[in-house]
Amino acid sequence: MIFTEEERMLQSTVRNFAVQELIPNALEADKTEDFWHESFNKMADIGLTGITVDSQFGGSGAGYRQAAIAIEEIARGDASSSVNLIAHLSLSTSTLNEFGNQDQKQKYLRNMASGKSIGAWALTEPGGGSDAASISTTATRDGDDYVLNGSKMYITNADVSDYMIVYAKLDKEADYKSITAFIVESNTDGVTISPLKGKLGMRSSTASEVIFDNAKVPVENRLGDEGSGFKNAMTILDSSRISIAAQCVGIGQGALDLAINYAKNRETFNKPITQHQAIQFMIADMAAAVHSARVVTMDAATLKDSKLPFSNEASIAKLIASEMCIDVTNKALQVHGGIGYFKDTNIERMFRDARVTTIYEGTSEIQRLIVARQTLQQYQ
Ligand SMILES: Cc1cc2nc3c(=O)[nH]c(=O)nc-3n(C[C@H](O)[C@H](O)[C@H](O)COP(=O)(O)OP(=O)(O)OC[C@H]3O[C@@H](n4cnc5c(N)ncnc54)[C@H](O)[C@@H]3O)c2cc1C
Structure with missing residues (x-):
């Protein structure tokens, strides 16, 4: 495989990190069934939590080739660490990077890129994984807020997250054209996050059930237009x-x-x-x-x-x-x-x-x- 000099340097940095920090400790971390904070923080230290984020918001502004090279090396050492990174970076942070407005990026993206905040991305529901259009979580407009009700399933990083990108329908009976995305602060009243134990693998990563019970999300946390989700x-x-x-x-x-x-x-x-x-x-x-x-x-x-x-x-x-x-x-x-x-x-x-x-x-x-x-x- 042909790589540029810059790509080889990145590969070597991440490989050294994996050899020194991940491989010797991955088995012990696997036994915990908890999110491996140390590995996440160290991935943040070497710039991986914001590798594809625009540089004006503290990221490296790199492309998906570089992200793929880094993720391969992390997974070679410890697959759980790589899924913790992917849910944060490729799902949650990338959504904000690509679809957030300037205010949302100023408020949230910098801390996500640095790894100070951890992100999760919540689309799947108990009744709808492959058939994402059939989700039934609702977001009902109430003055300057949307009120979220419903539940999400298997959400990686949710239990340790600061923010989640959440997809909900404005009208439960409507089709996919009503699905809208929101930035939800994980400690919002009415949000309950319960890690699901007993996974076969990826056991230093967590997947949670997330329940929304009249959880209020301010209008300014809507990502993009209504129906663009x-x-x-x-x-x-x-x-x-x-x-x-x-x-x-x-x-x-x-x-x-x-x-x-x-x-x-x-x-x-x-x-x-x-x-x-x-x-x-x-x-x-x-x-x-x-x-x-x-x-x-x-x-x-x-x-x-x-x-x-x-x-x-x-x-x-x-x-x-x-x-x-x-x-x-x-x-x-x-x-x-x-x-x-x-x-x-x-x-x-x-x-x-x-x-x-x-x-x-x-x-x-x-x-x-x-x-x-x-x-x-x-x-x-
Ligand atoms: C560890 C873990 C972490 C996860 N993390 C996240 C996350 O962070 N965020 C998130 O939103 N989701 C997450 N998920 C959810 C994941 O994306 C879904 O489990 C997946 O999309 C499958 O959905 P389902 O479980 O509802 O299975 P179903 O959709 O019920 O599928 C059951 C079976 O039917 C098959 N099937 C379904 N429809 C068709 C069709 N039209 N044609 C042929 N076959 C079909 C499927 O391939 C599968 O074999 C996670 C799941 C796991 C296990």
């Missing part, structure tokens, strides 16, 4: 899928690192298992799959940075990279034999972490629907 959510999901694809490449690369390291040191039949062709072929298949996923991910990021259409390529990258990382972590665990099946190994953690990637930010089935629709359109 669905379009802005779909735009943000398109670009954030590049970040998820990068996360998957990182998980796959991290699993390949572990498999090779283990295989070089494990001997059977008087030789390292790297000398058995069956193991070599698994390593070749893993390396080829990780590399291919990285290429499609960086292609989608390059298109986005070049301001060219990228939605189809982002869905292709998310689909290929997420299915790749489930397959690669499975093969890497196989290379470990029995030891890989036990807790207290990083490969067991990665195998669990990988599983959610074909579910969140649009399942594989939804990605296939998007790719099929856009591909068929090209033949009309």
Whole structure:
């Protein structure tokens, strides 16, 4: 893969951070089922929490290629840290960066970029994940406020967040054209956030239920025009899928690192298992799959940075990279034999972490629907 000098420097900085801070501590953090504050704060220290935010609001003003490079290296060390970063940066902060007005950016974006504030992004509801248009949370205008009622589900970072981007309908019976986005301060009266315990993987990240019971949000916290929310959510999901694809490449690369390291040191039949062709072929298949996923991910990021259409390529990258990382972590665990099946190994953690990637930010089935629709359109 060809990277610029600047990209290589970023890659090396984030890789060093992951090797020194994430890899040695990821297993312990995984046991807590709590948001890993230390890792988030350190990602903030090296500028990752605002990497794609405009420089006038304290970000680095970098593109999605650089974000993808950084996210891959974080996920290679610890996938949970990468999802904490993505929910904050690629979902929440990017929504504010792209759709916020000057006042909203002055008030909220600077602290989000620096990582002083943590962001969450709340679209999914108990009754509506894939079918985002069917959400039923409402925002009813009452003088200078909107009053929010309803509930959101599986919201990453919500329990530790300062602000959430929340999508609600102005009229429960209306269609998606009524969906509107709001910046909601997480400590607002009438907002209850309850972390959901018992996740299979990504266990130093949190996902919460969020209930709105007559929660008042001032009109000035509406993001964009009334009814612009669905379009802005779909735009943000398109670009954030590049970040998820990068996360998957990182998980796959991290699993390949572990498999090779283990295989070089494990001997059977008087030789390292790297000398058995069956193991070599698994390593070749893993390396080829990780590399291919990285290429499609960086292609989608390059298109986005070049301001060219990228939605189809982002869905292709998310689909290929997420299915790749489930397959690669499975093969890497196989290379470990029995030891890989036990807790207290990083490969067991990665195998669990990988599983959610074909579910969140649009399942594989939804990605296939998007790719099929856009591909068929090209033949009309
Ligand atoms: C750990 C975690 C973190 C998350 N973080 C966030 C977050 O921060 N913010 C947020 O808003 N959401 C978040 N989510 C929610 C996530 O995006 C949804 O779970 C996901 O979009 C799927 O929605 P669902 O769970 O309602 O499944 P459903 O939509 O009920 O889907 C169930 C199954 O049916 C399939 N299916 C549905 N519709 C179709 C169709 N038309 N054609 C074919 N198959 C279909 C799906 O692919 C899936 O296999 C998170 C989820 C998890 C697990």
